[in-house]
Amino acid sequence: MSEHDLSVLQNALQAWPTPAHLEAHHRISDVCRRALDAMHGLTLGESGWLDVTALVRQVLLIQGVTYGGAPSLVVPSEAPWPTADQWRDTGCDVSSLANARLRVTAELWAPPTSSPEEQEAAEEQVREVYRDLDPTWSNQIPSDPFWRAAHPDFGAYRGEPQRQAARAAALNDGGSLMVALPTGRGKTAVAWTTMLMSHTGVTVVIVPTVVLALDMERRTIDLERSTSRVLSPVHRFAYIGAMSAETKKELRAAIRTGSQRIVYTSPEAFVQGLSDAVITAAKKGLLQQVVVDEAHLVDQWGTEFRPEFQMVPGVLNAAYDAAPDDLKPSTLLLSATLAQRSVDVLESLFSKPERPMDVVWGTELRTEPSYFFSNHPSEEERTAAALKGVTLLPRPLILYTTKVEDAEQWADRLRATGLQRVAAITGKSSDEERRSVMERWRGEKPDGTPTATTLDVVVGTSAFGLGLDMSNVRTVIHACVPETIDRYYQEVGRGGRDGRPTLGYLAQAPDDMHIAENLNSIKVIGDELGWARWEAMLNQSTPVLGGSRLRIKRSSLPAHLNEGYDQHNAWNLRTLLLVTLAGAITLRAPQPDIPEGITPEERSALLDEYYEQAPDAIDIVLQDGTLMQPEAWKKAAHAVRQQIQQAQTKSLVAMQKVLAQTTCVGRTIAQHYAVTFDGARFHVSAACRGCPSCRRDPSSSPGTSPAEPAPPLPTSRTATDRMAPWRGGQGWMFISYAPGDRLDDLFARMAERGLNVWRVDLETAERLQRNVPTIPVVWDDPEPGFSPLEFHPGPLVAVVHSDEVPKRVWERISTGLPTYLIGPETLRNPSRPDSLLRDVSEGTYASAKSLLKGM
Known part of the structure; x- marks a missing residue:
């Protein structure tokens, strides 16, 4: 929270260059902490003037949006502090004070839109990103x-x-x-x-x-x-x-x-x-x-x-x-x-x-990002737009590029403009560089110990941030056009993992679409070269593991089959993948081929040799002999190649549709992620906090409260019901208990035999879990619409403590779903209310005592 941001920061500014002392009771935002770190970095040459102005401005905007008013801070004006003009260049109003001091206030900035009404909506969406309000989870x-x-x-x-x-x-x-x-x-x-x-x-x-x-x-x-x-x-x-x-x-x-x-x-x-x-x-x-x-x-x-x-x-x-x-x-x-x-x-x-x-x-669209796009007639104008976004949009911030060299150039460019708290992560970065960047960006050592932040902006290529637990990224900027909607959505999704609003801003230049189209075309080897390369790999393979597999060396092809000069390995792998997707083979990871009866020392030596050679080896198992002939193989490979390219093209077209700014971004993404599986159609509800289309026509927006999916539990093939023989081929079983019966022992035995889903009171379910700590106990929450009682196709245990079978339990039994009904001896048969269930049970019957003894 940011309750003390303004007072803490003002005290630190007055005491500078003495490092600020933060009291334990002070509640400050992550951005205020970053501003304090950046101020200290000025004395060490680790921060630039733009780092400080951007962070101080963000603190002021958080204060104004969250608590109201027009907050200001008094800052030094002598080097290494920014000049008055530099503060103005960073979206601040400045007035001069005595003692070489400046008073600064912050102005909100949003990426430009095409009309005053849209700009007003855009500014409100940016304002929400600065609001210091924890999300509430109503579901x-x-x-x-x-x-x-x-x-x-x-x-x-x-x-x-x-x-x-x-x-x-x-x-x-x-x-x-x-x-x-x-x-x-x-x-x-x-x-x-x-x-x-x-x-x-x-x-x-x-x-x-x-x-x-x-x-x-x-x-x-x-x-x-x-x-x-x-x-x-x-x-x-x-x-x-x-x-x-x-x-x-x-x-x-x-x-x-x-x-x-x-x-x-x-x-x-x-x-x-x-x-x-x-x-x-x-x-x-x-x-x-x-x-x-x-x-x-x-x-x-x-x-x-x-x-x-x-x-x-x-x-x-x-x-x-x-x-x-x-x-x-x-x-x-x-x-x-x-x-x-x-x-x-x-x-x-x-x-x-x-x-x-x-x-x-359970797929749902992200509701955190607001989407902004700008299209520029030259690379220079795109660079200026993206640079303005980095300067004026909230941190922490990621700037994405497509090429490694572009990422490195952008990092240098940002440093030249006055940012020092910036780094680039690309495919060329070493493990240690990646680890260091995450520690400096997050402000936390690998063991969880807090440390000073020294990075606010990271420039990355597509893999950066994948799955990382950096929850408070506020802005994602693209100085490129991703080659698929998948890549774009995944990268925008690096922001807002804490549930708070974020900004996604893409600035496009003339060459971007050409680059995206080239990248979109996955390199799949052609028919003639593919067959020739595949035939050569087969001829040079070695039988292993008793002849059940063939081992291929990735680097084993002769020079006359070279494709792309020295890229033997890459084209070998593409060929093998094509053959696999065509159904001719399955790929297997190489396993050590170690004979029986050798000494431990010999085995160790062979293992060491295997680990050394494994990176160059792939094992295959032949699957479809009909695809070992050239024409059949080419036909199958052609079909796979078409499927791959159709999927890629579909994803690029969706990206182009987003860039056209004529339809809701959220609706376009939702349509892309609807799939068919096992004959069922799985839809994704659209959601959009803001995009060009929705800012033009707010009434058409799907909003940020999409219907939550309610996926069913998968079928019983994932569970083993070792109690099934007790049902004797019947769909259900009645188990009666008498006063004093050891029900906890019975429940534990049943859980140990694969009965995991229980319709009991919560206290009993939790006690059962304590009695069988390594077996998952699923509690059937009786809330209508969510209960496994109606939907779970696997075995379920229902425990009753009255003389009446609950209607919903009996409805489940009547459908034939596997059910174990446990109740008192006096439980009546809903089909014949004048009779006890144990006397005329259509299912299988046992008493709790006899069942426990038999188990």
Whole structure:
């Protein structure tokens, strides 16, 4: 909160250059803290004049918008402080005072629009970003006992989508589950639940970037500290390239024994260096779960330049096959932005013939951003517009470019204008540079210790910020045109993760669309070259693992097949992906081919040799012999190439529609993310805080309160009902109890046999969870419209304490859904009110005492 911003900042300005002393009771905003850090940086040469003016102006605007009036501050005017003209250039009014001081007040600025009415609406939307008001969540829902057991600090679910996602993930028993859940709805907590509900076993989380792996490691260290649990014997959680060989070896050993409870890694490391450890853990029944975070990238990145995303299922399949029947690993695919092509690819790669993929569709559009666009006749004018946006829009701020060289040039340009609290993150940045930028930007060390902020603006390319827990980004500026609506929406979505309003501003130049169209065209090898390259790879492959696979070296092709000069590896991978999507092969991560009967020393030597060679190897399994002939292969490859390009073109067209500014941005994005899965159509409700179309015609705006999705719990194939034989083939069973029966013992035995969903009072459900701490107990909240009683197709236990069967319980039984009804011996039959249910039960009957004895 910003209650003391003005007084704290004014005291610091009067005391400068002496560092400000902040009292414990002072409640100041993040921006005020940044302003104090920037003022101190002036004395060290770590801040520029524009850093200070921008932050002080933002503090003044927060005060004026939140508390009213026209707040002002008295500031020094001597170097290194800004001059009066520099304050004016930063959107401030200035008046001179005695003693070389200036009084400054702030003026609001919004990106220009096409009419006074639109400009007024734009200014109000910008004003909302400065308002210091915590968001209120009106859609909180009582949480299940298992959720509170795993996350004691979470008193409620953040809406129905999170509840169903949490339930589905907790009940997932060796299946693949795709969860579409909005940013800010706790996807990380959903992924952590399985780990936190158990005492041993490994969860592997595959993340797209090193920065995200390091960020998740930081959060897990915090979790380990706050829960007093040991989650790793190595006390490391990110398996990354910069890690020492010895630490990697220790992590692999901890995964094999199940003592590494969770690890974050890239798809490349998962399918290469970690695959043997993961499969070994699975053989022992110790691999609980594999999570693919930002799962849309399996399609968006895996189809072209990071094929290891699409090799992940190869390791998963090997691990699944190796695991004991009752301890199969589950797969969790998480994303906030799943379009049709991504859904189709995930279903194709991660489903199993005997276990179709389940889905929880809880997608909602972000309601935080207001959208602004400007189109400029020259690169110079676009640069000036984006620069003005960086100068006058609120921090923390991200500026996105498409090219690495553009990001580096923009960082230099911003420094030249007077900003020093700026850095660039691109694909060329080292792991240490990424870690340092996040620490300086967030103001927090990897162990959670607060530290001074030294960055407010980060210039990045498309991967920057992906999934990061930087909740208070206020502005996202594009000095480029993204090649797909997916990329644009994901990047705008880096802002406002705390639920507060944000700004998205895109400034377009003449060459941007040409660049976007070139990037949009995914490089897929043609028919003739593709077949020739594929045939050569087959001819040079080596049978491994008893001939069940063929191993291909990515760099093995002869020079006469070169495409793109020295880009052998890239074109080999594109060819293999095309062959995979055509259905001719499945990709498998290479596994060590180690013979039986060798000494431990020989095995260790062969493993070391395998880890050294693995990055250059891909294993394949032939699937469709009809596609081994040239014409059939070319026909199938052509069809796949068309599907890929159609999806890309559709996403670019949606981006162009947004730039045309003729329709609501929120409606366009909602249409793009509507998908069909397993014969059902999943829609996304439109939402828009503000865009050019809605500012022109406010009555047409979908607003910021879209209908919340209410996804059902997936079908019972993800749960094992080991009580089914007691039902004797019937759909339901009545279990009677008498006074003094040990119901708590009975309930625990039933939960241990796969009955997780309980319609009981909350106190009983929570007591049951304490009695079976490693088994998730789902409480059937009787709130109409949300109850699993009506919708859950899997087994459900309903406990009754009166002589009457509740109408809704009997309606469920009448539909044939699997139900265990527990009630007193005096419970009457709703179909024959003059009879007891135990005497004329159409289902199966047992007393609690006999059932407990039999179990």
